[in-house]
Amino acid sequence: MKYAICRNGETFSGTINVLLEKNETTLIFKDVPAAICDNCGEEYVSSEVNNTLLKKAHDAESKGVEIELLCYAT
DSSP: OBOTTTSSOBEEEEEEEEEEEETTEEEEEEEEEEEEETTTOOEEOOHHHHHHHHHHHHHHHHTTOOEEEEETTO
16 A cells, blocks of 8 residues: 555554653553554554554553553553
8 A cells, every 4th residue: 555645655564662641641552553654664553543542541541550561462
């Protein structure tokens, strides 16, 4: 699939790390599935993955988590 931003690269499936910060909560997600541009290296996640990350972040903030390292799959 052509990447929409640089228009020169193709995307490939891979995994990335994602850092989310809100108020006093910092979360690091490892092994997040993403599409990565082979030309510019830009990474992006699907709307389904994004929704999962945001739900986990909301749950962590509600529990008062300050910092946590999570594997996306669990």
